[in-house]
Amino acid sequence: MGLLSWLIAVPFITTLAVIFTPASQWKAVRWISAVGTGIQLALTALLTYRYWIAAAPDTTATMVAKLTKLYFVERIPWFESLGIQYFVGVDGISVSMIILTSIIIFTGTLASWNVESRTKEFFALLLLLVTGVFGVFVSFDLFLFFMFYELAVLPMYLLIGIWGTGPKEYSAMKLTLMLLVGSAFVLVGLFAMYHVSGLHTFDLQALAGASFSKDFQTWVFPLIFVGFGVLGALYPFHTWSPDGHSSAPTAVSMLHAGVLMKLGGYGALRIGVYLLPEGAKAWGLFFMGLTTINILYGSLGAVMQKDLKYFTAYSSVSHCGFVLFGVATLTVMGLKGAVLQMFSHGIMTGLFFGLIGMVYGRTHTRLIPDMGGLAKVMPWLATSFYIAGLASLGLPGLAGFVAETHVFLGGFFGNPWSNPTATGVLTILATMSIVVTAVYVLRGLATVFQGPITVAEYETLTDATLPEKIATGMLIATLVFVGVVPQYFITLIEASVMPMINRLSMGS
Amino acid sequence: MLMLPEIIVVVTAMAVLVADLFLTERLRMGVTWLSLAGLAVAAGAVFATPMNGSMFGGQFVVDAVGWWFKLFFVISGFFTVLLSMDLLHGRTTCRMRGIGSPGEYYTVLLFTISGMMYLVSARDMVLLYVSLELATIPLFALAAWRREDIRSGEAGLKYVIVGALASAFILYGLGLIYGLTGQISLDAARVLKGSPAFWFAAAMLTAGIGFKLTLVPFHLWAADVFEGAPMPITAYLSVASKGTGLAFMFQLFFRMMGGWVHDWALMIALFAAVTMTLGNCVAIVQHNIKRFMAFSAISHAGVFIMGFLGPHDYGVPAMLFYLLAYIASTLALFAGIVWYSNETGRETIRDYRGLSRTNPLMALAMMLALFSLAGIPPLSGFVGKFFLFSVAAGAGFHWLVGIAAVNSTIALYNYLRIVREMYIEPVHEDGPAAPASWSLSITTAVLTTALVLLGIIPFFYNAINGSTIAWLSAVLPH
Numbered sequence: 001m002g003l004l005s006w007l008i009a010v011p012f013i014t015t016l017a018v019i020f021t022p023a024s025q026w027k028a029v030r031w032i033s034a035v036g037t038g039i040q041l042a043l044t045a046l047l048t049y050r051y052w053i054a055a056a057p058d059t060t061a062t063m064v065a066k067l068t069k070l071y072f073v074e075r076i077p078w079f080e081s082l083g084i085q086y087f088v089g090v091d092g093i094s095v096s097m098i099i100l101t102s103i104i105i106f107t108g109t110l111a112s113w114n115v116e117s118r119t120k121e122f123f124a125l126l127l128l129l130v131t132g133v134f135g136v137f138v139s140f141d142l143f144l145f146f147m148f149y150e151l152a153v154l155p156m157y158l159l160i161g162i163w164g165t166g167p168k169e170y171s172a173m174k175l176t177l178m179l180l181v182g183s184a185f186v187l188v189g190l191f192a193m194y195h196v197s198g199l200h201t202f203d204l205q206a207l208a209g210a211s212f213s214k215d216f217q218t219w220v221f222p223l224i225f226v227g228f229g230v231l232g233a234l235y236p237f238h239t240w241s242p243d244g245h246s247s248a249p250t251a252v253s254m255l256h257a258g259v260l261m262k263l264g265g266y267g268a269l270r271i272g273v274y275l276l277p278e279g280a281k282a283w284g285l286f287f288m289g290l291t292t293i294n295i296l297y298g299s300l301g302a303v304m305q306k307d308l309k310y311f312t313a314y315s316s317v318s319h320c321g322f323v324l325f326g327v328a329t330l331t332v333m334g335l336k337g338a339v340l341q342m343f344s345h346g347i348m349t350g351l352f353f354g355l356i357g358m359v360y361g362r363t364h365t366r367l368i369p370d371m372g373g374l375a376k377v378m379p380w381l382a383t384s385f386y387i388a389g390l391a392s393l394g395l396p397g398l399a400g401f402v403a404e405t406h407v408f409l410g411g412f413f414g415n416p417w418s419n420p421t422a423t424g425v426l427t428i429l430a431t432m433s434i435v436v437t438a439v440y441v442l443r444g445l446a447t448v449f450q451g452p453i454t455v456a457e458y459e460t461l462t463d464a465t466l467p468e469k470i471a472t473g474m475l476i477a478t479l480v481f482v483g484v485v486p487q488y489f490i491t492l493i494e495a496s497v498m499p500m501i502n503r504l505s506m507g508s
Numbered sequence: 509m510l511m512l513p514e515i516i517v518v519v520t521a522m523a524v525l526v527a528d529l530f531l532t533e534r535l536r537m538g539v540t541w542l543s544l545a546g547l548a549v550a551a552g553a554v555f556a557t558p559m560n561g562s563m564f565g566g567q568f569v570v571d572a573v574g575w576w577f578k579l580f581f582v583i584s585g586f587f588t589v590l591l592s593m594d595l596l597h598g599r600t601t602c603r604m605r606g607i608g609s610p611g612e613y614y615t616v617l618l619f620t621i622s623g624m625m626y627l628v629s630a631r632d633m634v635l636l637y638v639s640l641e642l643a644t645i646p647l648f649a650l651a652a653w654r655r656e657d658i659r660s661g662e663a664g665l666k667y668v669i670v671g672a673l674a675s676a677f678i679l680y681g682l683g684l685i686y687g688l689t690g691q692i693s694l695d696a697a698r699v700l701k702g703s704p705a706f707w708f709a710a711a712m713l714t715a716g717i718g719f720k721l722t723l724v725p726f727h728l729w730a731a732d733v734f735e736g737a738p739m740p741i742t743a744y745l746s747v748a749s750k751g752t753g754l755a756f757m758f759q760l761f762f763r764m765m766g767g768w769v770h771d772w773a774l775m776i777a778l779f780a781a782v783t784m785t786l787g788n789c790v791a792i793v794q795h796n797i798k799r800f801m802a803f804s805a806i807s808h809a810g811v812f813i814m815g816f817l818g819p820h821d822y823g824v825p826a827m828l829f830y831l832l833a834y835i836a837s838t839l840a841l842f843a844g845i846v847w848y849s850n851e852t853g854r855e856t857i858r859d860y861r862g863l864s865r866t867n868p869l870m871a872l873a874m875m876l877a878l879f880s881l882a883g884i885p886p887l888s889g890f891v892g893k894f895f896l897f898s899v900a901a902g903a904g905f906h907w908l909v910g911i912a913a914v915n916s917t918i919a920l921y922n923y924l925r926i927v928r929e930m931y932i933e934p935v936h937e938d939g940p941a942a943p944a945s946w947s948l949s950i951t952t953a954v955l956t957t958a959l960v961l962l963g964i965i966p967f968f969y970n971a972i973n974g975s976t977i978a979w980l981s982a983v984l985p986h
Contacts, residue, residue, distance in 0.1 A: 079966050081973045082822070082895065121864075143894070147885035154884055157924060161932045169932060173924065177917055184913030191901030191909055 092496035182230030221279025232264025250357025294321030334410025344399030520546025528611020663736025674719030681712030721753030743842035784810030818903030830892030862935030
């Protein structure tokens with residue numbers, strides 16, 4: 001079994017270990033999950049290291065050539081007569097997404113330390129979900145990809161339905177059904193590609209060799225983009241996201257907003273843009289327009305929110321809009337920015353939701369106007385919150401800045417296939433959201449943390465515990481690392497978006 | 509000996525009937541053992557028969573497709589006996605009045621299984637029709653088995669009337685074909701030109717199949733019969749009527765009208781779209797679990813016939829594989845439903861609330877079965893559906909794939925209603941159900957394992973695929 005299979009196997013084995021632990025030992029369950037996700041983190045570090053070595057640079061030219069191809073490939077025939085195989089591999093995009101997922105699930109486990117109702121089932125479902133996520137990021141066979149994709153979506157229903165708050169059953173059902181309607185679109189697109197290519201294979205790389213006509217690509221691309229876009233909170237299919245995130249328990253919000261929503265952007269990029277470049281060109285401007293609405297609508301929506309979770313959820317809609325916006329620009333800068341934004345938003349929003357859970361666990365309210373002056377009793381949490389907030393409004397030195405700059409530059413300079421005035425105007429409109437973001441982030445945080453303590457009971461609240469400090473510390477360190485020395489990540493990602501760009505420019 | 513499996517089933521049926529006369533009440537369990545043993549030996553005999561061969565001058569033929577169907581029929585019969593035994597022998601907490609006579613019950617059940625097995629081997633119209641009736645008529649009796657329950661009587665009566673109507677359609681169709689060819693051989697019809705009489709016959713036969721397979725608009729009997737029948741028979745109906753209908757459709761569409769399936773494709777696609785949409789949408793408002801399962805079965809009929817649309821070298825193995833996955837998932841789910849109804853007498857979806865707290869393993873098994881039926885990976889239901897959707901896409905019916913995929917979402921909503929009751933709602937205030945008996949536990953364990961593994965281990969699909977390739981080249985002219 002290769003490294004990548006282990007990456008799928010470890011969370012799954014941990015799931016099984018959790019399932020077979022007696023329910024009375026719920027404290028052990030937490031430790032098993034922490035150890036399992038810790039091992040996963042170590043494996044990820046090993047993968048990153050080995051990937052970096054395997055693709056070690058001599059000169060820039062060979063570097064690009066090396067990073068373009070897949071590494072650690074494993075191929076095992078599965079349903080051979082249908083051209084379905086177990087085909088896993090990684091490129092730079094996958095590696096960066098795997099790093100993100102490992103960090104989020106590890107910190108998510110720590111953030112769930114105080115789940116005391118049906119602990120065993122909670123962790124089992126959480127780990128099953130993350131098995132699916134890892135699977136998606138390493139799959140290069142569309143059947144396998146789709147299988148893991150749905151596996152990642154479904155446990156969410158029970159996680160929100162059982163451990164959630166508020167209108168949890170409604171939110172859980174809405175989320176599940178909307179996401180699965182999205183995957184229904186994707187499925188139609190996948191089958192169309194499978195049969196029209198005439199290759200009878202679900203192998204992503206082989207399908208890239210097929211010559212799809214322009215007409216065909218033009219009708220399949222929107223199916224794929226919208227289908228994945230639903231998970232990436234594409235306007236107007238984002239409505240599951242605020243409800244889902246605000247009802248979900250802490251770790252689930254972290255994982256969902258941090259990682260799962262990235263599957264949408266990842267799928268749109270990996271399958272949509274890569275396999276259907278002509279379709280992407282035809283629809284690029286349209287989706288840029290749609291995602292501009294996303295970005296503005298999400299940030300304006302966040303201004304109006306009183307509940308911290310709704311506040312962050314709308315901010316996520318806006319920030320995930322940047323991801324899809326970046327994809328839709330179809331430029332090197334834009335695609336790089338999209339992947340960077342997936343990473344930085346994942347970390348940032350994971351930090352946000354984790355912190356909200358920690359604050360809520362203390363104050364038992366999430367309403368912004370009800371809180372005040374909390375920085376005096378919980379300085380660690382307040383500082384972390386501010387760092388997350390500053391990252392989300394794009395402060396230089398933090399990860400968000402790097403990503404958003406790339407996206408905006410990519411959009412502003414435009415691509416040869418869309419009207420340059422239109423892309424320029426859309427980009428300027430999208431950029432405005434940064435101002436709005438500053439308004440809601442600073443205003444919201446100021447209300448919660450600054451000023452006098454409004455409620456007497458808050459005087460006795462405590463600051464972060466050790467697991468919480470480890471979790472937030474890790475996330476902040478990642479944000480700062482990517483913000484200060486982004487070149488590692490940019491190199492990692494740049495070469496892997498080149499094949500997509502090459503395919504785009506080949507046809508014109 | 510090609511007919512050995514059928515003979516074993518029939519002989520077992522006779523033996524059960526006779527043994528029932530001589531066994532004392534204390535030894536009555538013997539008939540169950542006898543039936544189980546008979547079906548197990550029959551399954552072995554199916555394995556032992558070759559995948560090609562003919563008897564009686566080509567009137568009785570075993571081929572790869574027939575071989576698989578027989579195996580599925582015997583297996584579903586075996587598990588139905590396991591599901592039924594607690595109820596029939598009065599070993600349940602909640603006694604159901606008027607149900608009993610295990611000997612006769614098993615005899616009738618075995619006869620319908622033998623009818624289904626003859627059906628797939630029949631190569632002339634007379635044998636085909638007689639075996640279809642042999643498969644159906646005992647089911648009328650089984651549906652009405654709860655003698656003191658008026659709903660059961662209603663189910664039986666309704667089933668008889670609708671069954672007779674379906675037979676009339678089928679006979680009309682077969683009669684027309686006979687008039688055109690002058691031969692009773694099924695294969696003779698394949699040389700026919702597309703005359704109005706032929707198309708009229710094809711329409712009649714399609715309607716007849718529609719009744720058996722519960723295609724909309726011929727599905728109206730299903731909900732009432734499912735609701736009235738004893739629970740194990742509801743389980744058997746939902747797999748057996750599907751299997752029989754599918755086998756019958758194979759016989760007529762591939763064998764008899766083999767050259768015309770392509771011209772019929774648009775109609776099949778429309779039937780599939782309407783059937784699955786109506787089945788799923790009506791299931792949304794069902795509260796009784798049996799009626800719910802009836803509409804679930806109807807919607808699955810729509811999924812099954814998608815396999816007839818496309819490239820048949822994909823379609824045939826996909827349909828057979830999905831039938832296997834469907835049998836495993838449905839019977840696994842019914843094992844849970846039968847158990848719950850046996851122990852508590854509760855039959856509405858709301859009654860399943862809190863099951864995950866009181867009986868976590870049973871709830872887990874039922875959830876897996878529900879997810880498999882909804883087509884959630886990596887369970888076998890997903891793999892089967894994926895293959896069938898792929899067949900429709902291969903024939904260019906991309907709109908149908910879209911409808912089917914959206915339908916999967918509606919279906920998931922339906923199945924999630926049960927999952928929600930089991931996992932999210934508080935425990936039922938009337939207390940938990942007693943643990944499952946050994947027979948139901950074994951059934952659940954075996955079938956749940958099967959429904960998980962079938963989709964992951966490629967062996968089963970590859971075996972079906974490998975054996976049907978030769979069948980296709982023999983049956984379908986290319």
